[in-house]
Amino acid sequence: MSEFDLIRTHFAALGSTREDVILGVGDDCALLTVPPGQQLAVSIDTLAAGVHFLPDCDPEALGHKCLAVGLSDLAAMGAAPAWATLALTLPADLPRTSPDWLAAFAHGFGQLALAHGVALVGGDTTRGPLSITVQVHGLIPVGAAVRRAGARAGDLVCVSGTLGDAGLALRALLAGEVPASDLRARLERPTPRVAVGLALRGLASAMIDCSDGLAADLGHILTASGVGAELDLAALPLTGAVAAAVAETGDWGLPLASGDDYELCFCLPAGYRERLAVIAARCGCPLTPIGRVLTGSGLVCRSPAGAVVALDAAGFDHFAAGAR
């Protein structure tokens, strides 16, 4: 039995749960049906050991995260998850050094897939340094996708969940410390905000997920939309640990420029403000207005005292920055 066959066994029940999968793993291609009136949304991402995760990362968490990253991209378009493909590059000595690695990885991937009704429809296995590429496929009614380019002056800037938790956990790990388990879970097992993304269809004017840091990701919205924005730092939704770290250092980089939060940042016409609490309650996820879209360009951050706060780095660029 090949490694991919082994993984497939963990998805056997899952692959048959979707009627739109005409042919899954096991032929030259998978065959899939996109219903009339729906568009296909796709996104591909690679997670590599030593770049996106620490080499000793828990395999079950890694299986979760490599799918979560893609589902977060679907959420940011307002797409409903449907299918995934998985290209796994595994070290030759893995079966010897970590005999349970693959089962744990497949379990983490499979549980998240099951929770979102995602079928694994194709894959490939290769021998080499640990690296995982996942492509996700979602469905969205024609014209309903929430793009980056729709923000308009006067819109609220909003964010889901809390910011900086994953960055704080990573900071601890890199310092050789043990992060609190809730922070560590935010880094290693991010929750893709799929329900929030779906609920914001027809409401949000622009949306993106925060993978590289709020400032950088919001910056993409601003650039694509040809607008600027002002953030009220006092309004940022922070857990106690992150708020304490900011208070201690005076550095807003943690919530603004550390990646891996996988929260949704979106712009919302001010008239829809009342809907936020309803959607938040329905989705079980805080949705917080943190600023305003302005004419012009660029991002201005105001401290709780009203001063303009400069940003050192515009978020994290996996390629431009050093390895992490």
Added chain:
Amino acid sequence: MSEFDLIRTHFAALGSTREDVILGVGDDCALLTVPPGQQLAVSIDTLAAGVHFLPDCDPEALGHKCLAVGLSDLAAMGAAPAWATLALTLPADLPRTSPDWLAAFAHGFGQLALAHGVALVGGDTTRGPLSITVQVHGLIPVGAAVRRAGARAGDLVCVSGTLGDAGLALRALLAGEVPASDLRARLERPTPRVAVGLALRGLASAMIDCSDGLAADLGHILTASGVGAELDLAALPLTGAVAAAVAETGDWGLPLASGDDYELCFCLPAGYRERLAVIAARCGCPLTPIGRVLTGSGLVCRSPAGAVVALDAAGFDHFAAGAR
């Protein structure tokens, strides 16, 4: 400009040539339209340095090959190529050691994409050991896909092009010799048989592409279809170089069990035999009957003298076999 932006510039014209690409690279997801009456065919493959290609492989050829491998999978289903996504893992020192590498890679990928009307709709770049994952997306009328499972006793077993050329080139390279340029091109710049695959819709009962070696790949058809087959080795379409190597060594492994030919192996109801020459002429590609599908199971090969030839290895399994 990021590496992916750089690659994207080479595809700028290409991305806009397809009306079914609603949104290409540059948002959280690409948005794509699958026309009514069509199914989506997808396949994902990784090529890794030292496993699937030699580390000093010409980047232009590599760009070609990593897309060709996927297009070959689409061809084997009878699907028309539409879109591709590309996840590139590049060594950190590549811009210094090979400043033109990326442009050459993108040119090779782009020329083949252009030839088949394929739009690059998404991608990711990561730092690490050289590795390329491509997902291809094709379209096929509902019910028209040619699967592996349809072969019936009495069908002809056929193959496109010639077999063993890529294996002979690899053998030379691994021995430190310089392969003939036509053989080397067969290894490094395989031709996906897209037109042949499309022409065989509604005719072939089963089809697969020969990536792991004819015997192994035909074996997948036989297993999926619950049949056996007999091959007439004298009928195998061989170039002079491969025929000479077989004659010299008496080893049929070169045409039967070496991978990377990316020819199509298909089963054809005997009543369609006359069509082969017509399709071959129209597609500019030889199509050769090489055996018959039988009841039962397993693959029997008969030498030109009529003797049964045993196969040492059932083709090439990238994972089970050693690195190449």
